[in-house]
Amino acid sequence: MAQHVRGIVAPGRGAPVEVRTIVVPDPGPGEAVVRIQACGVCHTDLHYREGGINDDFPFLLGHEAAGVVDRIGEGVTDIAPGDFVILNWRAVCGNCRACLRGRPQYCFNTHNAKQKMTLEDGTELSPALGIGAFAEKTLVAAGQCTKVDPAASAEVAGLLGCGVMAGIGAAINTGGVGRGDSVAVIGCGGVGDAAIMGSRLAGAAKIIAVDISGAKLEKALELGATHAINSTIDDPVEKIRELTGGNGADVVIEAVGRPETYEQAFYARDLAGTVVLVGVPTPDMKIELPLLDVFGRGGSLKSSWYGDCLPSRDFPMLIDLHLQGRLDLGAFVTETIALEDVEKAFERMHAGDVLRSVVVL
Template identity: 80%
Template structure:
């Protein structure tokens, strides 16, 4: 029997979100219903509200979540009611060309629940990133549930579902930061700060945080940055070079995703260094670089999709580090809020006042 719960819905582009009654169907084969315990307020949700991802309104927002499995559909064998899970938007298919080549973190055919959640009048909802977790309960594909140690705080654990994993993975997985490397991170919001933490976990010797906001730079420093650069008052390329013996950083992570920050990342890296783009640009943005510079500087220009993570591998490992006190996920939780406070949280996030507001149930 279907259930009715409260959820945050964006009905039209740019309009304030509203609390609506959501109809959650019973899970069919391969699906699961999850009782959401916590869900972070991510920039991606704001992009959905602003029509920056698609026009498939109305959207059921929220995706950075953790909770308890309530029920599963027929044929689901590795998940059971009562399991504590982090929701992920990369439900690996196991059959596409990336999976067959042993690179499931690039899975090109990730899947979502077959059924749609709806409004009470039958209007189908588009769940953000196939999850829709600004709701008391949500319907997902079973593969979108990653079991982790239930001792973890839901508010902290859920952040691995998107932003924190994206930043950590950009450094550890995509950038392959190694012991003794120099790393620069451009943009120190939630994702950039997580990239700083990832570089520290990987053993980087020098971690340079770059931003235009002194508050974010202070936060990045508290999370492991060894040097900070305010790019309002200093040329970030020259500053990074000066801090690295005139050479540039081994790995530069662009956590903003704008043409100007990408050019800064490109020229702030050492010869044969790596640029990682993890900030999400909009469709109109373009970047121009002299092709001779692309060739002559060598190295690698990479994009990081979801931190190139494999949830089944990375989430349990990172939760173990968290429970051991080696990864402070709690530091990313600026505030906990109620479901009715999401619109105000968007405004605080847009102003750079928070790393993460987290809805708790």
């Protein structure tokens, strides 16, 4: 029998979000219903509300979530009711050319639940990133549920579902940061700060934070940066080179997604160094670099999508590190809020005075 729950819906481009009654169907084959315990408020949700992703309104927002499996559909064997899970938006298929080559983190055929959640009048909802977790319960593909240690609190565990995983993965999985490396992170919001924590976890010797906000740089230093550069005061390329013996950083992570900061990242890396783009650009943005510089500097220019993560591998490992006191996921939680406060959380996010607001249900 379908269940009726409360959820946050974006009705139209730029319109304030609304608390509405959501109809969640029984899970079909390969699907699961999850009772959401906590969900972070991510910039991607705001992009959905503003129509920056697509125009498939109304959207059921929320995707950075953890909760407990409520029901499972036919053929589901990897999870069971009562399991504590983190939701992900990359349920791998196991059959595409990437999966068959042993690289499921690059799966080219990820999927979501086939059924649609609706409003009470039957209007179909588009769940953000195939999840829709600003709701008391949501319907997902079973492969979007990753079991982790239930000793972790939901409000911190759920953050691995998107932004924190993107940053940590950009450093460890994509950038390959290793012991003794020098790392520069341009943009110290949630993703950039997670990249700083990931670099520290990987054993980087020097971690240079770059931002235009003094407050964000202070936070970055608290989370593991060894140096901070305010790019409104100093040229970040010159300063990064100065801090790395005139050479540039081994790995530069661009967590802004703008042409000018990407160019800074390109010229702030050492010869044969690595640039990782994890900031998300808009479709109109373009970059122009001398091709001779691209050739002559060597190294790698990489993009990191979801931190090149494999949820079944990475989520349990990072939760274990958190429970061991080696990865402070709680440092990202600025405030916990109710469903009704999501619109205010968007305003605080836009003002830049939170790392993460987390809805607790």
